[in-house]
Amino acid sequence: MNSLGLCQQLLPCSVPRRSSGACACPVRDSSVANLYSSWSASLWSCQQHKGVKQHKRHKRAQGCAAGLPFREAQHESLITQDLDDDDEPDASSSDIARPEQAGLPDRIGFLGAGKMGEALIRGFLASGVSVPSNISASVRNAERQRALSMLGIQIFGSATDGGAAEIAANSDIIILGVKPHQMDAVLSSLAPHVTTNHLIISIAAGIRISSIENALPDATHVVRVMPNTPCLIREAASAYVLGNHATPLDASRTFALMRSVGVAVTVEERMMDAVTGLSGSGPAYVFLMVEALADGAVASGLPRDKALFLAAQTVAGASRMVLEGGGNGGIAHPALLKDHVTSPAGTTIAGLAELEACGVRSAFMRAVKAASRRSEELT
Ligand SMILES: NC(=O)C1=CN([C@@H]2O[C@H](COP(=O)(O)OP(=O)(O)OC[C@H]3O[C@@H](n4cnc5c(N)ncnc54)[C@H](OP(=O)(O)O)[C@@H]3O)[C@@H](O)[C@H]2O)C=CC1
């Protein structure tokens, strides 16, 4: 135990610090507000700013500033090592330009572009990692075809009825964006058109790399990614696993894409169900939490709009303190930050006691475990 009464073993975290080009300045905020108000609102672009690099330096400075109140944490080694996600992946990251520096030359084709596919497309375009002329999607529903064609990307028909061939002919990277139960049919349609020049990226929950590799020609390059919907605003938390034939360049290309829309870490495939239960599904837990916090404030007399605004910003600010509060690129332990909020006989401990009595801690654990189990079942 250290002098703050916290066990050092509590802190095995190795989550990289986010230092992306995602911006917090007013220009971006107003654009993000537009995105929230309409799913198909016009894209915001970081190019509106003085430069992502400059913004990144600004974010680093903010992180240091945020870290100041937690000096004791640093001194107590509560802060984890600096695993800047710019350092991922281990292999050949120099093969390719950083997304902040240049777009990828690769043509990217989506087989299925629903909620997650569209969020990725919008994130890639907003980050500048790709351009509309390099993106295509196979979309079978006429309404969605119209919506996606507004982004300036090329649209092909159903992935199981000719669209797979067209996507394969027009793409270097093929992103499988259909539901897990639709994957078999789409892989069958795709298989005759795949070559070893393609990189296949699956974002499907539960579908193992081996089943994708088995459905496609020998030596196909496959990567499995679990993104989340905040990639729409370049705040995603993604994890990825390389298939048996994926190369260091494939790793770099995957990292460049996912890093352009948030943070990205590599994991072993046996961990992907846990990732799915945590960060894949996690935004939904947080949305529910924000809604419930706001309801509590409404019950206590706050108008709904102000309650929702303050609840969402509280979650965002508190999360940012964990991510940036460590200083030197590490993350801070939430238990320590919680203690800083909690005065003896004060308001916070009264609230925390209710949360503990209601089993909220256990409820979140159970939610992640249940979602992870469900991911396992989807195999
Ligand atoms: N939503 C999320 O937060 C996340 C989702 N994922 C994964 O992403 C994948 C997609 O999920 P999500 O976007 O939510 O689901 P959606 O249902 O919104 O998207 C799937 C899309 O694929 C389309 N599709 C299915 N079959 C074909 C076909 N043969 N040709 C062309 N298009 C086709 C569907 O069209 P139609 O509407 O006509 O059926 C739909 O638009 C899933 O595998 C999921 O596990 C991963 C991480 C997070």
Ligand SMILES: O=C(O)[C@@H]1CCC=N1
């Ligand atoms: O709910 C689902 O199955 C998908 C996978 C992760 C998030 N959404």
